[in-house]
Amino acid sequence: MWWWWLLGRVSHFNVTTLQGIVESRDGVVGELQAAFKLCNSVVDKENYTGFILQATYRVQQGKPTVYLFGRLLDGRTFLVRDHHQTPHFYVDAAAREAVGDHIRSTGDKFSFAGEPLLCVDVAIPADAPPLRDRLQAQGFKTYEADVRFAMRYLIDRNIKGGVEIEGHAMAGDGTDLVFDDPTLKPAQAVISPRIMAFDIETNPNTDSLLAIACYGYTDDGALLDRVIVVDKRDRKMPPQAIRVRSERDALELFCRWMRDFDADVITGWNVIDFDLTQLAKVAQRVRFDLQLGRERGRMQIRPPQGYFGSGHAVVPGRIVLDGIDLLRSSFVKMDDYSLDAVAQQVLGEGKTLGTKSADNQHPDKVAQILSTYETDLPSFTRYARTDARLALQILESLKLIDLAFARSALTGMPPDRVAASIASFDFLYLSALHKKRLAAPSVVSTRTSAGPQSGGAVFEPRVGIHPNVWVFDFKSLYPSIIRTFNIDPLAHAQSEQQEDCIATENGCRFSREPGVLPAMLDDLFPQRSQAKAAGDEIASQAVKILMNSFYGVLGAPSCRFYNPAIANAITGQGRHLLGWSKAWFESQGFQVLYGDTDSVFVASGYADAQQANELGQSLVTRFNADLTDYLSERYGVDSRLELEFEKLYTQLFLARVRGGSQGARKRYAGKIFGSNRIEFVGMxxxxxxxxxxxxxxxxxxxxxxxxxxxxxxxxxxxxxxxxxxxxxxxxxxxxxxxxxxxxxxxxxxxxxxxxxxxxxxxxxxxxxxxxxxxxxxxxxxxxxxxxxxxxxxxxxxxxxxxxxxxxxxxxxxxxxxxxxxxx
Structure with missing residues (x-):
């Protein structure tokens, strides 16, 4: 069969796929057409580098397939489909009989105590929770039985955002390229995601869709700035507005724009809990199949958890990032998180309609929008388009989407889940454990509240106005304590079998063998230093957020490594070090005015601000040398702690408690040396x-x-x-x-x-x-x-x-x- 020879010239294509094509055709012509089609769609096996936007899976014919959507460095979109991953978790060897036919192997992973574990396979991911619960109910320990299937795939390969793909690339339908069962490796990759912001307008009862506005730039710089207006009256549309007769037509056109624009990121203001939720309701009402993804699949919206929670939306192949959530998860504080207030503060402009109309007849903003829709289409469409534009420009101005992608590259979490600090910690810690052939315990779902945890030390302030006050600050105190004292869940478990351990002030013990968490921080510290030296504020902030989350994670009951003793070991060492710092400065003849967690305020005693500033710079060198000696003698550890001279207040006001005589903690105002700026804290x-x-x-x-x-x-x-x-x-x-x-x-x-x-x-x-x-x-x-x-x-x-x-x-x-x- 000569056409088989032709197909054989294509490098290493899937023979099973060919056989399926041939069996589905009648006659030589059909087989030949299939052969040429496959030849045109298959590219020689080679390496590609890209960034993963979304990790999920599909169950097809009773078997799970991992789906990874992303964009390559050359701008093309891709889909990786891997059929080889088997859902699994681990149990103690004692559970062998209870597990039965699900056992795959032994000796692949070990517990923290060094005991060999059994690997338990299930057919599909949904089979794992009931089996896990049954085993736990029988008293058997399970390990990593709660890890999400697609995330385990990435954890096992230590792929954090950037990925190198080695395999055949076929032309996709919805993505430019599709890879079936390629070889994946971690890689460094930075992409510029394509972003579309959109905003909808409805009537006051939200049961009628009025408009959908979209805003964004394509890769070649072309601007999408249009609005779909639902109008049955054949009114003349303003520029950049497109009229449709029905809600269904509006949804159909919006889906077409989404396909043509091909956004990696969908964003807006309250875009999940309002805009997408309302569109889903409209689609259900008019019986429209709302397809916004890169492949067919229904959009899934998880409603907010709790009154202050935010929803989460899954659109196949695209990620949804809400503007308000990005602000909060990036620790950008605003007095008011409404779009108008944030736009005024960040961009210097706000919405084009106020909360009250000129004639004061519509105190309710939504009613005013409806009135404008009915009587003033140019103003209405300008308002809708402005809302979409402002949302994107705020995020671009604050570089919050760039920050989300930088955090994704650090943690392995998709950009829409980087705020999940426990899941981020899990990804990094489990990846490191797997290199050691260790498995971690499953999350204890019955744990509902945290045990007693201590905070940082605070010294009572000396009330009044003080001239020329030094402020010294420990650089990344809690992460530095973790590194110095090897504070780590694995090191804590290992200490039970060892005598020569590091004992912290609360009596918690840690092995002297290098821990997983300190090693993670050892990698992160130089990354942040390099980012700061290069002026890369985004990378620096991403590392800072991640490092600062580690203490809180260990003190959270929903974390698999939750241990109040470990969390208290960190804060306990912090309190001890702040107390030692106070004693050191007083031994040098200085008066300590205030101290709080990682900072100490010291009266310089100098009348001249310039002299005080110069001495403050030199004093930390002596301090750090003495601290290194102290930690070596008392604990037998190498100090990773560093006190920095943060600033000089030429005047510092320490307030008293309102209505009392003692000093108020975390409440002061100071004028900074070399600047006319006054800094307020807690005021x-x-x-x-x-x-x-x-x-x-x-x-x-x-x-x-x-x-x-x-x-x-x-x-x-x-x-x-x-x-x-x-x-x-x-x-x-x-x-x-x-x-x-x-x-x-x-x-x-x-x-x-x-x-x-x-x-x-x-x-x-x-x-x-x-x-x-x-x-x-x-x-x-x-x-x-x-x-x-x-x-x-x-x-x-x-x-x-x-x-x-x-x-x-x-x-x-x-x-x-x-x-x-x-x-």
Missing amino acids: EVVRRDWTELAKIIQRNLFERLFQGEEVASYLQDVIRQFRSGALDHLLIYHKGLRKPVSAYTSNVPPHVQAVKQSLSPPPRVVAYVITTAGPQLVDEATAPLDRDHYLQKQILPVATPVLEALGLAFNQVIGDDRQIALF
Whole structure:
């Protein structure tokens, strides 16, 4: 058969595939067409490098297949399908009879105690949990029986984002290339993902879709900035708006845009819990098969867990990153996480429609949007397009998607799961264990609460204003403690069989053999140093977030390595070291004014700020040398700890507890040497639940205090403006809801009272004012503002500390209310 010779010229293609093609054709012509088609679709076996966006699996004909979607460095998209992975976990040898036919092998993995484990195979991933639960109910220990199937595939190969693919590439349907059963290896890979932001608009009841706006750039720089408008009236559409007659038509066009744009990342603001959720409801209502992925498959949305949780969306071959979640998981703090507020703060612009219309007839924003849709299509479409654009531009400005991909490359988690610190720790730790042929215990699902855990040390502040104060800070204290004392779950287990161990202050023991967690940190520390030296803030921040998560993970009951003794060993050593630091500075003749976890505040004793700054730089060298000697003598360890001279406050104000005489912890303000900037910690100016007026007054009062300027006249002027109503726009409170409104029963705080009076859906962050009728939402306030409340609860508290430092009293400064009132 000569066409078989032709097919044989294709390098190493799958013979089984060929036989299936031939058997499915009638006659020579069909076989020849199949042969030429395969020749055109198969590329010679070679190496490719790319980045994995999504790891999942499919069960086909009773067998699981790993699916890895991603993008190559050359820009092409790919799908890896691996049929060879078998779902499995491990058990103690004592479970041999209970496991029965599921046993695959012995001696492949060992427990922390060095005991050989049995490998248990199951047919599909869903078979593992019931078998695991049955074995555990019988008293047998299981190991790694909770690890997700697709993630285990990557863990076993230590593939973290970047991947090298060696195999045949075939033309795909939905992806550019498809690889069946290739060889995969870890690789370094940085890609520029293609990102589409979108936003939908609905009527107030969310039961009618009005528009879908999309925004993004293609690889060649072409801009997608369009909006689909559902309109049955044949109205003329503004530029960049496309009219469709029905919701179904809108969904169909949106799916087509998604396919043509071929986004790696879908994003938006509250895009999972609102936009995608609503689109899924519309699709169900109009009986439309909503296909947004790179291959056919229904979008899956996991609803939020708990009141403050966020949903998670799975779209085949694409990842969904919500803008709000990216901010929070990247530790970007905002007073208000609404799109308008964040856009104003980050970009200097906001939405094109306010919360109230010009004629003040639509206090509800959604009703205003509907009114604009009905009467002003140009403004409506501009509003929809702006929302999509702002969402993407905020993320680009803060480089949050770049950060998510950098964290993915560090942890092995897909970019949409990098905030899962326990899963990230699992990936790294299990990968390291497997190199040692060790398996970790399964997560104990019955564990519900954490054991007693201690925090960091805090010294009581010496209240008052202090000149030229050094602030010394331990560089990455908890990670450095882990490295110095070999604090590690495996090292802790090994210490039970050893005599010469490292004993921490809480009595916890660790082997002196190199631990897994310290070794992980040994790799991460130089990575961060290199990133900082290169000016790569994204990489540096990604490493910092990961390293700082390790302590918290060990103290979390849902972590497989949870152990309060280990977590307390870290904090206990931190407290001991801070106490030793205080004693060291005092032995050098300096006064320690305050200390908190990893920082110590020391009065330099110098009147000249320049001299104080120079001495602070040199003092840490002596300190670190003495600390190294101390740790070697007391514990027999090599110090990985380093105290740094962080800054000099030319003036430092340590506040007292409000209404008391002792110093307030984590609450101070200081002017930094070489700058006019004042740094506030724990003060009202940095807290979301204080009004903007209180923050402005506090900031200005401290500026005058530190500069030696007069404060009484300033405060009197502010009070006059306040009473005149000129500052009313600064009297808004912002407070987040901690639980559903209905859950507030016995103690109902003001922001909840305001929400309960409203017919609008409760927002996550409530904006309200205090009126003579009580708390009311800003957009629905009807009663006059309660000015006495603001005077006593906002102005007085922030002014008193500064006035007391100057020997003044608040009532003295502002005088009798009747004398300064303007009406």
